[in-house]
Amino acid sequence: xxxxxxxxxxxxxxxxxxxxxxxxxxxxxxxxxxxxxxxxxxxxxxxxxxxxxxxxxxxxxxxxxxxxxxxxxxxxxxxxxxxxxxxxxxxxxxxxxxxxxxxxxxxxxxxxxxxxxxxxxxxxxxxxxxxxxxxxxxxxxxxxxxxxxxxxxxxxxxxxxxxxxxxxxxxxxxxxxxxxxxxxxxxxxxxxxxxxxxxxxxxxxxxxxxxxxxxxxxxxxxxxxxxxxxxxxxxxxxxxxxxxxxxxxxxxxxxxxxxxxxxxxxxxxxxxxxxxxxxxxxxxxxxxxxxxxxxxxxxxxxxxxxxxxxxxxxxxxxxxxxxxxxxxxxxxxxxxxxxxxxxxxxxxxxxxxxxxxxxxxxxxxxxxxxxxxxxxxxxxxxxxxxxxxxxxxxxxxxxxxxxxxxxxxxxxxxxxxxxxxxxxxxxxxxxxxxxxxxxxxxxxxxxxxxxxxxxxxxxxxxxxxxxxxxxxxxxxxxxxxxxxxxxxxxxxxxxxxxxxxxxxxxxxxxxxxxxxxxxxxxxxxxxxxxxxxxxxxxxxxxxxxxxxxxxxxxxxxxxxxxxxxxxxxxxxxxxxxxxxxxxxxxxxxxxxxxxxxxxxxxxxxxxxxxxxx
Amino acid sequence: xxxxxxxxxxxxxxxxxxxxxxxxxxxxxxxxxxxxxxxxxxxxxxxxxxxxxxxxxxxxxxxxxxxxxxxxxxxxxxxxxxxxxxxxxxxxxxxxxxxxxxxxxxxxxxxxxxxxxxxxxxxxxxxxxxxxxxxxxxxxxxxxxxxxxxxxxxxxxxxxxxxxxxxxxxxxxxxxxxxxxxx
Numbered sequence: 174x175x176x177x178x179x180x181x182x183x184x185x186x187x188x189x190x191x192x193x194x195x196x197x198x199x200x201x202x203x204x205x206x207x208x209x210x211x212x213x214x215x216x217x218x219x220x221x222x223x224x225x226x227x228x229x230x231x232x233x234x235x236x237x238x239x240x241x242x243x244x245x246x247x248x249x250x251x252x253x254x255x256x257x258x259x260x261x262x263x264x265x266x267x268x269x270x271x272x273x274x275x276x277x278x279x280x281x282x283x284x285x286x287x288x289x290x291x292x293x294x295x296x297x298x299x300x301x302x303x304x305x306x307x308x309x310x311x312x313x314x315x316x317x318x319x320x321x322x323x324x325x326x327x328x329x330x331x332x333x334x335x336x337x338x339x340x341x342x343x344x345x346x347x348x349x350x351x352x353x354x355x356x357x358x359x360x361x362x363x364x365x366x367x368x369x370x371x372x373x374x375x376x377x378x379x380x381x382x383x384x385x386x387x388x389x390x391x392x393x394x395x396x397x398x399x400x401x402x403x404x405x406x407x408x409x410x411x412x413x414x415x416x417x418x419x420x421x422x423x424x425x426x427x428x429x430x431x432x433x434x435x436x437x438x439x440x441x442x443x444x445x446x447x448x449x450x451x452x453x454x455x456x457x458x459x460x461x462x463x464x465x466x467x468x469x470x471x472x473x474x475x476x477x478x479x480x481x482x483x484x485x486x487x488x489x490x491x492x493x494x495x496x497x498x499x500x501x502x503x504x505x506x507x508x509x510x511x512x513x514x515x516x517x518x519x520x521x522x523x524x525x526x527x528x529x530x531x532x533x534x535x536x537x538x539x540x541x542x543x544x545x546x547x548x549x550x551x552x553x554x555x556x557x558x559x560x561x562x563x564x565x566x567x568x569x570x571x572x573x574x575x576x577x578x579x580x581x582x583x584x585x586x587x588x589x590x591x592x593x594x595x596x597x598x599x600x601x602x603x604x605x606x607x608x609x610x611x612x613x614x615x616x617x618x619x620x621x622x623x624x625x626x627x628x629x630x631x632x633x634x635x636x637x638x639x640x641x642x643x644x645x646x647x648x649x650x651x652x653x654x655x656x657x658x659x660x661x662x663x664x665x666x667x668x669x670x671x672x673x674x675x676x677x678x679x680x681x682x683x684x685x686x687x688x689x690x691x692x693x694x695x696x697x698x699x700x701x702x703x704x705x706x707x708x709x710x711x712x713x714x715x716x717x718x719x720x721x722x723x724x725x726x727x728x729x730x731x732x733x734x735x736x737x738x739x740x741x742x743x744x745x746x747x748x749x750x751x752x753x754x755x756x757x758x759x760x761x762x763x764x765x766x767x768x769x770x771x772x773x774x775x776x777x778x779x780x781x782x783x784x785x786x
Numbered sequence: 787x788x789x790x791x792x793x794x795x796x797x798x799x800x801x802x803x804x805x806x807x808x809x810x811x812x813x814x815x816x817x818x819x820x821x822x823x824x825x826x827x828x829x830x831x832x833x834x835x836x837x838x839x840x841x842x843x844x845x846x847x848x849x850x851x852x853x854x855x856x857x858x859x860x861x862x863x864x865x866x867x868x869x870x871x872x873x874x875x876x877x878x879x880x881x882x883x884x885x886x887x888x889x890x891x892x893x894x895x896x897x898x899x900x901x902x903x904x905x906x907x908x909x910x911x912x913x914x915x916x917x918x919x920x921x922x923x924x925x926x927x928x929x930x931x932x933x934x935x936x937x938x939x940x941x942x943x944x945x946x947x948x949x950x951x952x953x954x955x956x957x958x959x960x961x962x963x964x965x966x967x968x969x
Contacts, residue, residue, distance in 0.1 A: 215858065217954030240956050466887070483883035487966065491864040492873050492881040 177330045179318075180368070180628025183310060183348070185275045186398035186431070187224040190314050191625040193633045195331070207622060210317045212256030216241040222257065224621065225313060229271040229306050230259035231291070231298055246320050252299070255313045264458050268294050273399055274306035276536050278351075279337075279344035279425055281731050286347075292535065304351050311355035328357055333628040338364040338404045338647055339425035341705050342763040343731045349762055362761035363631055365624050366393035366404035367419055367642050369583040371634065372627030373617050384615060385579055387415060390567055391615070392577035394548070394596065397584040401426040401544055403551045405575060406642060407566045418566050419644030421558070421575075422707060423551040428539040430586045433509050436542070437464035440508050441482065441498050450496055452484060460484050460498070467500045468509065472589035478502050514595045515543045519574050519603040522550045545599050549574070552603075558708035565710070576609040585621055645677040646757055649709050651721065652733070652765075653702030654689070670704050670721035672712040674755040674763060683756035685768075687715040691753065693737050693767060693776075696745030701733040701778070714755070733765065735778045743774075751776075850959040852950065855896075857963045860888030896950045902942030911938045 178193040190208040209221035216237060231253055232242065242258065243250045254262075263270030271290045278285055280303075288300035301309070311334075318327040334357075336348050345362055352360040370393055374381045385391060387410035395402040403423035409416045438461040445452060452460065460482065467480035479501040486494020523541035541547070552574035559565040559575065569575060580597065587593045593614070601611040617623060634641055651670035673686050693699050704727045712718065721727040743749055751767040754775075758764060765778040856862040865885045870878055893899065902921045905911055913922060915932040921942065924934065953959065 214951065215953075217957040218951045220951045238957060241954065481880070481883060483880045483887075485861055485881070485884045489864050490868055491861050491884065492868050492870065492877055495877070495881040495884060497876075497880040 175330045176325050178629050178632025179327070179330045179332045180625045180630070180632060181311070181314060181332060181334045182368070182625035182628065183275065183307065183334060184227055184397060184624070185273055185400055186227060187621065188227050188310055188314065189224050189622055189625040190318065191622065191629040193629040195633060195636070207625065208318060208321070210314065211244060211320070212313070213242050213244065213254055213258040214256070215258060219244055225256050225310065226260040227272070227274065227310050228256065228260040228263055229274070229301070229309055230254045230263045231269045231271070233269070233297070246316050253309065255309055265455065269298055271301060271306045273536065274303045276399060276427060277303035278307055278347050279340055280536060281343070281729070304347055304354070307348065307351035308354035311352055311357060315355055315357060331632045332357055332360045333363050333632045334360045335363050335365045335368045335624050335628050337400065337402045337425055338366050338422035339402055341648060341728070341730050342650060345762050349760070360760065363628050364404065364419065364422070364647070366395050366402055366583070367406070368624045368627035368631065369393055369395060369617065370406055370581055370627065370642065371630045372623035373581055373615055374640065375626065375630040376618055382415065384613070389578045390576065391579045391581055392612070393581045393583065395583040396544060396586040397429050398431050399427060399429045401428050401547060403548060405555065405567070405577070409566055415640065417640055417642040419642050419647070420566055421555040422647040423547070426539050426547055427536055428542060428544065428547070429584070432542060433513055433586070434461050434465045434468070436508050436512060437468060437500060437505070440504055441500055445496065445498055452496060455487055456484050456496070464500060468505060469589070471500070471502055471505050472591050510591060510595055513542055514545050514592060514599065516595070516599050516602070517543065517545055517549065519549045519553065519607070521546055522553070523547055545596065549603070554708055558710055562710035573607050574603065576604060576607070577612055578610070579613040579615050581615045581617055583617060583620055583623055588620055643679070645679040646674060646763065648705040648707045649676040649712050650674040650755065650763060651704040651706070651718070651727070652753065653704060653721070654717070667720065668702065668722065670718045670727060672714055672716040672718070673753055673765060674757065675713050676710045678755070678757050680757050680761060681759045683754060684714040686753040686755070688752050688770070692748040692750045693735070695737045695743045695747050695749055698734055698736045703730045703733050704728065705730050733778050735767070735776060737776055847959040848950070850962065851953050854959070854962045855892050856889050859892045860885045862889055863962060896948065897945050898947035900944050900946050902944050903938060905938050905941065907938055907941060909938050910935060
């Protein structure tokens, strides 16, 4: 048996590793161990930090002195740098910096396995795919561990790797592939909001049963540097035993702390421009950092009415080149507290304007910056979904939205107490208007490290200690089937969605799709369109739903492509009738297989992650 | 290398004749140019090779590294090199904020600082016999023997712990900040 349970938080901005000694019988308690990660922080300087910034810098051949960006384990390395120095130096040379690889990993509109990052890099840069970048970070973490514990190889431990709850099947599959490329063949996936909840239960110990009881609905709000992720966990009772069930997840919203710092920087910059002072891109970067620390100061100390900002010039004349500015509390409240957490009614949903004309191809950043509006949309949408489901674990009748009874905050943004309080205020106002009671704030701690810690704890918990969160898949999955129709020139035949994996399908189970008239042609590539839904809870395997492309219940995932190899008895060009089977693996991924109807052959369908047309 | 040269000089006259010119500061002649039977060797024009500047001693390297760190994070050298006479207090103050923010971060990260004496400035303190003369400096009316009573004017600073990063020896510590060129 492996000695350690390891939790890896592969974050958009920062990654971390926590570990749990499985040979002990007691819980870790207060001492929740994190791995110090050596990384290049400056030329010729390697330091250990608990966080590894998820940044990859691809230097020009002549840029750095030889050996100055190596690690003790690889002193001559020069083709890439991972971590703190990559982040710092990359801000000065953005075209050679790979950042937010994780957000690209779940972007269905690009080919995630082809070398596209850094986005819009010049031709001499040796680009990498989002998959390869993620593998780089995981490999770096593995090497850091192996250097420290050479007798307990990383690849042989029980590894739990976290993913956003909103990651669909193909993004999860890619995460797993990245782990394999990094030399980690046995990895289990865990949703980040669940990991945060596990970290909280570990921190509380047995006291957690006093904090949440059957009937409670916990809303996990995770706002990190680049993303916002919401989840609902219901506490129920089954034969006298307390049970935790993950009931719903929200969309992957590209909105986070980085947006907030940028918004402040833009506000201050407008004042500077109005005063006739112009700053360049480098200084704007410095201004963003200054705003971040000013924000932290003002949120921590309510008596400060404003903070002075000093934006240094780039030249050696520091005093002559420094520009002064101020950030006032009014601006902080207006732009951040009110701008990102507006006290809206639960009926006010995010504004999505239609993108007309040419739009630059990039990450699908959220158009509406109001986190509370996104939260309202999540709770309202899930209420409709649960109302339509026949065995909803949460009561929703007569309610406009799902009523949480407790809130768990996660992510660096909520280190600012006023932001937490604003969110609680807004939720309580919604509840009061809808006949509900105020929520309880589950005090989490160490908001940057909770996900890694919770993942390591989960690795221990699934050996039979502690409570596990059930839930199965967070979405239902469907395969697109073209209706058999007379061909009409210029008109695409209408498509239906065939359910292959129902909502909440448990890990370690499989489902046979009732026989359809499917056949695959041997030797020729076949394509299926692939859909998912996070709100349709009642569809069972085999249900056919009309018109999945209209309305907003379905999201199209990357299409599935497969080519049946000509083997044993199947000649190229022959049509083989098949049945579909879906399986959710123990590690948390979805597998789709084609089973030969008359025979024993089966083929696994790759959840193709190439560009959808 | 020193011992190898020593023993070879003793045992081999060829080697000794090769080494001799080096002692006189000239270029080392290649083995082919030394003809053992030549009665009068041709005078070899001394090749001037500028010796590489000696690398700073280890202690200086770490001091230079500390300066480089304060320049990189706090722009301290830029600040100190500038002539403050030409600027107003407000302008200097604004730049001081930059230096303060960055340099403070360096101290917080790499050094744990504590006051030598925990009492607040202005408090009356007693200095006992056998006091550590390096940690405590007496001023004013010093007469007689300890114990002395006086007013604490400055609580002193002591570095209880240092965690400065190790910089690779392949880098020249004299480069406190590289020139930055934007392409």
